[in-house]
Amino acid sequence: MQILKSSGYWRILFLSGIIILMVHACKDPDPVSDLDPIQKDMYISNRDASVNFADFKTYFLIDSLKMIGKDTIIIPKHYLTEELIIHAIDSNLQNLGFARVNLDQHPDVAVVASVLRFKESVPLSYSPTLFGPGVFGYASSSEFGFPGYQFSAPDNFGFYSFDVGSLAIDMIDLKNAPSAGKLNIIWNGLLLGAANDSLVANPQRVLTGINVLFEQSPYLKDGK
Numbered sequence: 001m002q003i004l005k006s007s008g009y010w011r012i013l014f015l016s017g018i019i020i021l022m023v024h025a026c027k028d029p030d031p032v033s034d035l036d037p038i039q040k041d042m043y044i045s046n047r048d049a050s051v052n053f054a055d056f057k058t059y060f061l062i063d064s065l066k067m068i069g070k071d072t073i074i075i076p077k078h079y080l081t082e083e084l085i086i087h088a089i090d091s092n093l094q095n096l097g098f099a100r101v102n103l104d105q106h107p108d109v110a111v112v113a114s115v116l117r118f119k120e121s122v123p124l125s126y127s128p129t130l131f132g133p134g135v136f137g138y139a140s141s142s143e144f145g146f147p148g149y150q151f152s153a154p155d156n157f158g159f160y161s162f163d164v165g166s167l168a169i170d171m172i173d174l175k176n177a178p179s180a181g182k183l184n185i186i187w188n189g190l191l192l193g194a195a196n197d198s199l200v201a202n203p204q205r206v207l208t209g210i211n212v213l214f215e216q217s218p219y220l221k222d223g224k
Helices: 007-026 082-095 204-215
Strands: 042-047 058-061 066-068 109-116 124-126 150-152 160-162 166-173 182-192
Touching: 042 204, 058 082, 082 109, 082 204, 166 204, 182 204
Parallel strands: 058 109, 066 109, 150 182
Antiparallel strands: 042 182, 109 166, 124 160, 166 182
């Protein structure tokens, strides 16, 4: 049996549809609200465009994390799974064809990993040149055999806002260090917001990010 509906019925149905669309349109959508933390991570890699990375074969890796933060902050290191992070960086560099050597073997580059920790809740900016040697816990140039030097990075590195608990990896040119002045940072990787307290439950989050930083920098191997 076919049921015939009056024109008033269709008018009400049409108006109801418009009201539903208006309600959805007025609601402020949050496209990331349902994402897992790892899906919100950002991976930023920077390079000195003037450098041919094929010229660099050996590296010295500081086997501990630097804590970039104000002196009033006490940061427990155990929760950062420090050994896993250093091992992941080491493995990626070797997979790219670099050979790890001691500092007294005159490495071509030094590599240092830092966790950016600040008490302020407002976004800050990070650039390798923002933190001088020894400032806020950043690596001192004397650790690489160049006391009194400053660190320098190309302008195209830029500045990035970061979340508390971001991980930075800096590659510093020791091979072409001048007799005095500045040590140039030729590659930098930033993993924004992943190096935080959740590492106890999910260390794979930051390890995945480290792998991504090197995977998106194939020029480190190809020298292009």
